[in-house]
Amino acid sequence: MAGSGKLASFRLPPLPTIGEIIKLYNLRAQKQLSQNFLLDMRLTDKIIRQAGNLRNSTVCEVGPGPGGLTRSILRAGVADLLVVEKDTRFIPGLQLLSEAAPGKVRIVHGDILKYRMEGGFPAHIGKTWEDEPPNLHVIGNLPFSVSTPLIIKWLEQMASRTGPFAFGRTRLTLTFQKEVAERLTASTGSRQRSRISVMAQYLSTVKNCFTIPGQAFVPKPDVDVGVVHFTPLVQPQIQQPFKLVEKLVRNVFQFRRKHCDKGLQMLFPEAQRPELTHELLLRADVDPTHRPFELSISHFRALADAYAGLCEEHEGIIGYEFREELRQKRHQHSRRRGGEPCAGKPIKEEEP
Numbered sequence: 001m002a003g004s005g006k007l008a009s010f011r012l013p014p015l016p017t018i019g020e021i022i023k024l025y026n027l028r029a030q031k032q033l034s035q036n037f038l039l040d041m042r043l044t045d046k047i048i049r050q051a052g053n054l055r056n057s058t059v060c061e062v063g064p065g066p067g068g069l070t071r072s073i074l075r076a077g078v079a080d081l082l083v084v085e086k087d088t089r090f091i092p093g094l095q096l097l098s099e100a101a102p103g104k105v106r107i108v109h110g111d112i113l114k115y116r117m118e119g120g121f122p123a124h125i126g127k128t129w130e131d132e133p134p135n136l137h138v139i140g141n142l143p144f145s146v147s148t149p150l151i152i153k154w155l156e157q158m159a160s161r162t163g164p165f166a167f168g169r170t171r172l173t174l175t176f177q178k179e180v181a182e183r184l185t186a187s188t189g190s191r192q193r194s195r196i197s198v199m200a201q202y203l204s205t206v207k208n209c210f211t212i213p214g215q216a217f218v219p220k221p222d223v224d225v226g227v228v229h230f231t232p233l234v235q236p237q238i239q240q241p242f243k244l245v246e247k248l249v250r251n252v253f254q255f256r257r258k259h260c261d262k263g264l265q266m267l268f269p270e271a272q273r274p275e276l277t278h279e280l281l282l283r284a285d286v287d288p289t290h291r292p293f294e295l296s297i298s299h300f301r302a303l304a305d306a307y308a309g310l311c312e313e314h315e316g317i318i319g320y321e322f323r324e325e326l327r328q329k330r331h332q333h334s335r336r337r338g339g340e341p342c343a344g345k346p347i348k349e350e351e352p
């Protein structure tokens with residue numbers, strides 16, 4: 001169970017402290033890469049405990065940097081640790097750690113957004129989807145600019161059972177900007193409820209474990225950090241293709257303060273808009289005056305099922321993108337006037 005794992009089942013030989021490693025290899029954090037390091041072992045141990053019991057497990061750590069969290073993972077007694085680090089400067093320090101734990105650490109110098117995790121581990125560690133989660137964990141303290149696109153990619157891979165989920169219901173323990181952590185776990189009706197809450201919660205059990213104050217990091221970021229744990233559900237709460245669900249949820253939340261029918265209308269071309277929006281709400285039995293944040297996962301399930309039905313019955317609906325149509329209209333309008341394409345009034349994007 002998450003949070004109940006015991007640490008210190010593997011003793012690392014004496015090593016320079018993380019602070020000394022940073023000095024030794026001149027690893028000053030690069031602000032443009034949003035590098036904020038955790039040097040406090042009690043905090044790195046606390047993050048690792050959220051992942052569960054790691055003894056004899058396989059772990060992929062994303063963005064190990066100078067290796068604070070990496071040491072906690074090793075002390076937890078893992079059998080195989082694969083680290084993926086983009087910044088070359090950290091590789092020698094990680095090699096030092098690898099020598100201190102012979103046969104346990106594999107270092108990949110690369111970008112986690114491009115890394116194909118299917119090839120990183122032997123097939124025999126996998127479990128079937130319906131089984132217990134495999135003994136494979138993904139753990140990381142990444143820059144916020146990476147953790148948000150990464151979780152969106154991983155949610156899609158969760159739905160298609162690819163990437164880390166080619167091995168079964170692999171658990172993730174990751175850090176996010178506190179506000180994003182709150183959005184990921186926001187319940188129906190709460191102020192933080194947003195697109196990412198629905199996408200994460202229809203596919204997984206999401207737990208906002210604890211908050212780390214910004215001052216615990218070196219250098220200190222402007223925001224606090226939330227540690228979030230994900231366990232994929234055996235049965236996703238919405239049984240429609242990920243892309244369809246994503247489109248539906250994105251359209252609903254684009255007008256988050258309006259009634260939900262306003263965003264839903266934009267799923268349909270102008271000529272059929274009133275008729276099909278009415279039909280969608282009727283079939284899904286959803287009150288059009290609900291605000292997007294008041295819609296539960298069950299509401300979204302009913303809407304996704306009804307929308308999928310309408311897509312089957314009416315040609316061209318599934319591929320219709322309101323924003324794309326708007327962009328093309330603006331482009332044609334500006335060409336008729338012989339001018340540069342005008343940007344027009346931007347539609348305010350809802351945050352992830």
Ligand SMILES: C[S@@+](CC[C@H](N)C(=O)[O-])C[C@H]1O[C@@H](n2cnc3c(N)ncnc32)[C@H](O)[C@@H]1O
Nearest residue numbers: 036037038063064065085086087111112141143
């Ligand atoms: C916030 S620092 C955390 C470092 C370390 N894990 C810690 O907790 O002290 C983020 C780390 O992720 C690395 N990183 C950033 N983008 C990455 C990417 N796309 N793929 C792999 N590593 C990345 C950075 O170089 C840095 O080492």
